[in-house]
Amino acid sequence: MTFKIVIIGDRNVGKSSLLRRYAKGEFKDYxxxxxxxxxxxxxxESTVTNDKTSEVAVLIDTVADExxxxxxxxxxxxxxxxxxxxxxxxxxxxxxxxxKWVPEITKHQSRIPxxxxxxxxxxxxxxxxxEGKQLAEKLHAxxxxxxxxxxxxxxxxxFTTALNIYTRSFAYKRRNKRPCNIM
Ligand SMILES: Nc1nc2c(ncn2[C@@H]2O[C@H](COP(=O)(O)OP(=O)(O)OP(=O)(O)O)[C@@H](O)[C@H]2O)c(=O)[nH]1
Ligand SMILES: [Mg+2]
Numbered sequence: 003m004t005f006k007i008v009i010i011g012d013r014n015v016g017k018s019s020l021l022r023r024y025a026k027g028e029f030k031d032y033x034x035x036x037x038x039x040x041x042x043x044x045x046x047e048s049t050v051t052n053d054k055t056s057e058v059a060v061l062i063d064t065v066a067d068e069x070x071x072x073x074x075x076x077x078x079x080x081x082x083x084x085x086x087x088x089x090x091x092x093x094x095x096x097x098x099x100x101x102k103w104v105p106e107i108t109k110h111q112s113r114i115p116x117x118x119x120x121x122x123x124x125x126x127x128x129x130x131x132x133e134g135k136q137l138a139e140k141l142h143a144x145x146x147x148x149x150x151x152x153x154x155x156x157x158x159x160x161f162t163t164a165l166n167i168y169t170r171s172f173a174y175k176r177r178n179k180r181p182c183n184i185m
Contacts, residue, residue, distance in 0.1 A: 003177050005050070005057040007164050008077050010103050011087030012095040013066040016121040019151035020087070021046055021061045024161055029151050050161045057165055075110040082171065083144070083164040084116040088134075090127040090148060096137070104141050115144035115167050119160060124150040 009017045023029050025046035046061040062077050064070070078084065086103045088095040099118065107116055118138040120129060131148060138146035144167045149156030168174050 003173060004080065004082075005059045005165070005168055006062065006081045007059050007083050007085060007161070008062045008064060008081045009085040009087060010064050010074070010106070011066065011085075011119075011121075012089075012092070012098050015066075015087045015089040015092065015095050016151055017066075017085075017087055018063050020085070020119070020121060020149065020157065020160070021063055023151040023154065023157050024048060025061060029154075031152065048161075050165045052162050052165045052169065055165070055169060057168070059161065059164070071106075075106065078107065078111040078114060081111065081114050082168045082173065084111075084114055085119050085160065085164070086116045086143070087119045087121050088129065089122045089125075090120045090129050090134075091122055091125040093128050096129045096133075099137065100141070115171070117145045117147060117160065117163060117167070118143040120146075120148040122150060122152070123148040123155055124152045 009021060011017055019029060025048040044063045048059055048061060050057055050059045064074050064077055084107055086099055088099050104116070107114060118134060118141065120134045134148065135146050145163045147156055147160055147163060149160055151157060
């Protein structure tokens with residue numbers, strides 16, 4: 003069973019940067035209105051480790067545009083954890099977590115756990131850590147974290163937390179169940 007992680011959230015919140023920072027250890031600051039931006043990659047494979055185990059994760063990037071609203075949920079299929087992102091400096095992206103992103107998960111794959119991720123924590127925040135935490139609780143997120151792909155703060159924790167959630171899941175336990183010997 004693949005440890006598949008999908009990232010969603012508004013345009014420009016830093017989804018691609020977050021995956022690239024973790025999988026490749028790099029960050030490219032670019033003007034999102036300029037063309038061409040960095041060539042997008044939509045999938046990475048990367049090892050994630052927690053204090054108990056290590057798993058190769060498949061990280062799936064997504065496109066936020068409405069044109070993809072019918073297509074995007076296909077990527078949720080067999081996902082183990084979804085990263086729902088908003089940018090701490092963008093109130094509308096926070097609002098859309100409630101209005102669009104979590105309802106979209108609930109509609110298509112209500113049992114997949116999600117982490118609420120406040121991105122761009124290096125910028126002056128319009129959404130406080132406390133507001134993020136409260137929303138995560140209200141929406142029954144499996145976890146809440148803030149991070150910055152620019153300075154690297156909190157990036158590793160996003161993926162370690164995703165692995166912690168996955169290893170606690172029924173799917174993971176079933177996969178790793180040892181055959182029992184009946185005496
Ligand atoms: N200051 C700061 N800027 C960031 C950070 N992460 C991304 N950015 C910038 O935010 C912009 C958008 O980043 P992307 O990673 O392309 O965002 P995205 O969510 O993938 O955007 P779309 O693919 O268009 O939906 C770029 O200008 C990045 O350089 C961060 O942690 N801090
Ligand atoms: Mg992107």
